[in-house]
Amino acid sequence: MDFFYESPGWSLGDADKLQWLGVVYNCLLVATLFPRKDNCYISLLDFRSRDMVWSWSDMGAPLTLTVVDEKRVRDAVAMEEANSICVVNEYEDLGFMDLRMMMGSRSTSTGSISWSSRSRLMKGVMPDEPCYPKLAVHGGQLFSSMNDCISVFCGSDWVLTSRLKRGYGGSICDFSIGGDRLFALHSEENVFDIWEVTPPPIVL
Structure with missing residues (x-):
């Protein structure tokens, strides 16, 4: 048994989703999503070095109506062949983050999602x-x-x-x-x- 100690303020223990990335990155994706927590956290853990090699959170993002109502991340999945992470909000709008840029920075980001609005007709139905x-x-x-x-x-x-x-x-x-x-x-x-x-x- 091995243990990974989370960084202060992070929420690994409340994770909604785990995904092993064994083709390219040899990391574990850990996602804690709304509504389990008020903020969303996505991180990549390297258990060889016991290091969080990359992390993203909407904590600190501008508290506008758009962010609160439309851009809450409800699920996330890594796509190793495309070198990206895909997220989705409650209206099925898809968002994408480039893993190559993120892994190079090894930092915490709050605004690197490129959203693609696909389902505005879902609102109200x-x-x-x-x-x-x-x-x-x-x-x-x-x-x-x-x-x-x-x-x-x-x-x-x-x-x-x-x-x-x-x-x-x-x-x-x-x-x-x-x-x-x-x-x-x-x-x-x-x-x-x-x-x-x-x-x-x-x-x-």
Whole structure:
């Protein structure tokens, strides 16, 4: 057993998500997200050196309506092949951080997210029992769940290529991808969906 002692003011012990980056970086992504904490924290830990090699937080960001209402990070996922971290807010807007720039700085950042607004129409049409969005990466594709739908993005610009939706079972609480199957758990009791995951389109 090994222990990693968090920096003062950080929240590793309250983490919502862990992801091992074993292809390029050999680091552990640790994310503590809203609403578990009032502020969001994302860090990369190197257990070989017992060092936090990079960290990001919205603590100290300007407390404007835009930041508070729209830019709260609800989930995060690292994409090693794209050298980036993707985050999502409650309206399924995606944000990206360049890992190459961040790892070079080895510092704490508060404003290095490049947001891409994709779903302004979602505002005002939230279901009665909304579930927070979830992110996953599989086979070079980015998956983002929102309410009762899963959006699939691919390509260097992460273009929306398809949406998976059933129309019953309520909001999607969580999902997982194994092999060529995507398993989605809905908010209504004992409702699962299983989809076949198609490979990304070939760009000539």
